[in-house]
Amino acid sequence: PGSFQWSAGMSGRFSWNQMMTRFPGFLALIIMLVAIAINAFLQPNMLALDTLNSNMRVFLPLIFLAVGQTFVMLGGGIDISVGGIVSIVNVILATRIGLEGSNNLMWQYTLVALFAAVLAGAINGFFIAFLRLQPIITTFATGFLYAGFALYILPFPGGGIPRNISEIYRTTTPINIPLAFFVITIILAVWWYIRSTRFGRYLYAVGGNAEAAYQSAVPVRRVIFSTYVISGLLAGFSGLAITMLSGSGNADIGAAMTLTAITAVVIGGTALSGGVGGVEGSIMGAITLGLINNIISFAKINTWWETLIKAVIIVVALAAPGAIDLIRRRRE
Numbered sequence: 001p002g003s004f005q006w007s008a009g010m011s012g013r014f015s016w017n018q019m020m021t022r023f024p025g026f027l028a029l030i031i032m033l034v035a036i037a038i039n040a041f042l043q044p045n046m047l048a049l050d051t052l053n054s055n056m057r058v059f060l061p062l063i064f065l066a067v068g069q070t071f072v073m074l075g076g077g078i079d080i081s082v083g084g085i086v087s088i089v090n091v092i093l094a095t096r097i098g099l100e101g102s103n104n105l106m107w108q109y110t111l112v113a114l115f116a117a118v119l120a121g122a123i124n125g126f127f128i129a130f131l132r133l134q135p136i137i138t139t140f141a142t143g144f145l146y147a148g149f150a151l152y153i154l155p156f157p158g159g160g161i162p163r164n165i166s167e168i169y170r171t172t173t174p175i176n177i178p179l180a181f182f183v184i185t186i187i188l189a190v191w192w193y194i195r196s197t198r199f200g201r202y203l204y205a206v207g208g209n210a211e212a213a214y215q216s217a218v219p220v221r222r223v224i225f226s227t228y229v230i231s232g233l234l235a236g237f238s239g240l241a242i243t244m245l246s247g248s249g250n251a252d253i254g255a256a257m258t259l260t261a262i263t264a265v266v267i268g269g270t271a272l273s274g275g276v277g278g279v280e281g282s283i284m285g286a287i288t289l290g291l292i293n294n295i296i297s298f299a300k301i302n303t304w305w306e307t308l309i310k311a312v313i314i315v316v317a318l319a320a321p322g323a324i325d326l327i328r329r330r331r332e
Contacts, residue, residue, distance in 0.1 A: 024269030025281030031267060031313070032284045035291035042298035053173055056180035059290040061086070061242040063180075065257055066264040066282040067187055068234030073265055075227040076207040076274030077128060077135040082235040082261060084146025085120045086254030089113040089239025091150045094159035094249020106165050114236040120146055121232015125225035143258070150251040159249040169244035184283060191279040203227070207274025264289055267313055289313075 040046045046055075065082055072079045092113040097105050120142070127138045172179040194200045205213040206223045214220045235254075242253060267285030270277025292309055295301075 024271075024277045025284055026269070028268045028281040028284040028288065032288045032291070035288050035295065039291045039294050039298075042295060049173060049176055049178075053171075053178040053180075055290065055294065056178045057170060057241075057245060059287055060180045060183060061238045061245065062257065062260060062264060062290065063184065063187075063283055063286040064234045064238035064241060065261040066268070066286040067191075067279050068231035068238075069261045069265045070268070070270050070277060070279050070282040071203070071227045071230045071234075072135075073270050073272065074203050074207045074274060074277055075224050076210060077224060077227060078262070078272070079121075079124060079139045079228060079231045080136065080258050080262070081120070081124060081139040081143035081146055082231060082238075083254035083256070083258035084143045084150065085117050085232055085235035086239040086242065086257055087150035087251050088120065088146055088153075089117055089236050090243045090246075090253050091154040091159075091249050091251055092116060093161055093240070093243045095154055097159075097161050099160045099162060101162055103162075103165065106161060110240060113239065114233065117232045117236025117239065118229060119232070121229045121235070122225070124232070125228030128228065129221040129225035147251070147255065150254075154249050154251045157248065157250040160247050161243060163247065166244050166247040169241065187283070188280065195278075199223070199226070204275050207271075207276075209275070260289055261286070263313060 036046075043051065045051050065086065069079060069082065093106075093109055096109045096112070124139055124142055127133045127142070128135050169179070174182065194203075202213070202218050202223045205216070205218050206220050210220050210224075238257070239254065243249070246253070264285035265277070265282045266272065267288060268277065268281025268283070270282060296305055296309075
């Protein structure tokens, strides 16, 4: 009595830590469902196509950023320079294309901006993987570097991209489904494929125990380097999405997104220590934070609560497994 069967031949008392290890996105799913319920109460037309599309196009930049951060954190690192990379992409597009730019110019500079994002990620990866610098210090420094470079390109908000191009992002709903859902489906399909590859296994091995992985002939440096390149690329897509959303340029546009992305990843069940988690949870975490912003807006709560709520969510997500197991042990 009181035991919990995980699978045939394996039983034991229920452990929240075991649950979160096997299903790291479980807590994210619960929080997201609660946020959806509250949001639906405050916004009755939430599931209408126009409203759903409007919400999802706002959530998508953060989803990109959280997915990239997930790869880094699974590998045992952290990237707090991604906000600066988002800003670089935004200002490149806004200053080089302009409101009167052509479609061809848009796609040319989209490639240039994405290359800059990948290069920024590669710089982070080189310092951390090959020079063995501390991830948090390194990306803190490069974050200032990237943000400063963005400010150099565009000292004051302005510029932009043609309205007809930004409208593609804002209004496209293939077969009456918001474009963001197709993007999320592609992200998940790529992630599930990566998990089945050798690189996916290496990623979890490096995040779980880099020294043991190295002794098992895992190319630890290359894996760590690649996670920062992936993070840079997805930060580039985030910058592209937020530029299409806003239609204008602002060197500070990515500044507030770094903490939010890390919060989304933590909510999604990816461990700060690495080796546990996945992209699915991070996507749910990003959507949850977007819904929380909506709730704060619809409920007419002071915006300073947003930061407090994010901090509380991080603490709860980190402390919940240990607290639940502590309560269980005391009851026993």
